[in-house]
Amino acid sequence: MSDMEQSLREELVAESYRLIETGLNKGTSGNLSVRSGDRMLITPSAVMVSDLTPDKMASMPIDGNYGSWEGPMRPSTEWQFHLDIMRARDEVNAIVHTHAPNCTILAMCRKIIPAAHYMVSIFGGLNVRCSGWALPGSKELSEEALRALDGRNACLLANHGMITLGDSLAQAMWRAEELENYAYEYLQTLMIGGPVILSADDMAEHMENAKNYGVQSED
Numbered sequence: 001m002s003d004m005e006q007s008l009r010e011e012l013v014a015e016s017y018r019l020i021e022t023g024l025n026k027g028t029s030g031n032l033s034v035r036s037g038d039r040m041l042i043t044p045s046a047v048m049v050s051d052l053t054p055d056k057m058a059s060m061p062i063d064g065n066y067g068s069w070e071g072p073m074r075p076s077t078e079w080q081f082h083l084d085i086m087r088a089r090d091e092v093n094a095i096v097h098t099h100a101p102n103c104t105i106l107a108m109c110r111k112i113i114p115a116a117h118y119m120v121s122i123f124g125g126l127n128v129r130c131s132g133w134a135l136p137g138s139k140e141l142s143e144e145a146l147r148a149l150d151g152r153n154a155c156l157l158a159n160h161g162m163i164t165l166g167d168s169l170a171q172a173m174w175r176a177e178e179l180e181n182y183a184y185e186y187l188q189t190l191m192i193g194g195p196v197i198l199s200a201d202d203m204a205e206h207m208e209n210a211k212n213y214g215v216q217s218e219d
Helices: 003-021 079-088 101-108 118-123 139-148 169-190 200-212
Strands: 031-036 039-042 058-061 094-098 154-157 161-166
Touching: 003 031, 003 039, 003 094, 003 169, 031 079, 031 169, 039 079, 058 079, 079 094, 079 139, 079 161, 094 169, 101 154, 101 161, 101 169, 118 169, 118 200, 139 154, 154 169, 161 169
Parallel strands: none
Antiparallel strands: 031 039, 031 094, 039 058, 094 161, 154 161
């Protein structure tokens, strides 16, 4: 195993703890993945964070035998959308999936997060879409996620949770925290009559600036 792969495995463990510490996840829900050369490392299925160690990560070929894996434990049951996103989008090196409370509330209502705040632009467009419903762990869910993520680096999953993407795990995690924060703020506005939505013209200049905003890859 290369030093780089070992480092990525350790980062997956560290960020899994962070998801719990920040309240973005509870129990065994949610999962993380990173690109490691021509393979994907992904957190294992149904393992408490307190029991997670670098050697327990599953390793899957990105373009090889679809669904095959190596490791002492099975990959997350959501491996299909992790793998399909990495196969479809070369710029994505990390994926975060959580059941963060505020995002999940909106996903349960199948609501988008609109441009009620200019920082919605960091997710790649004028809103954060909500996917259609599909059974967790299914190929149909993967297809729904890919549609919702078209031109975006984040989406809600109907009646399920959320996904964020990044060119590094640090960036995907930053987007996950930001998305949960904006979901909370949007929910608060709905209690007092709803927000004023910024227009495409209002958002245009910040959309360009947002490409270089926030946590960036060290490469």
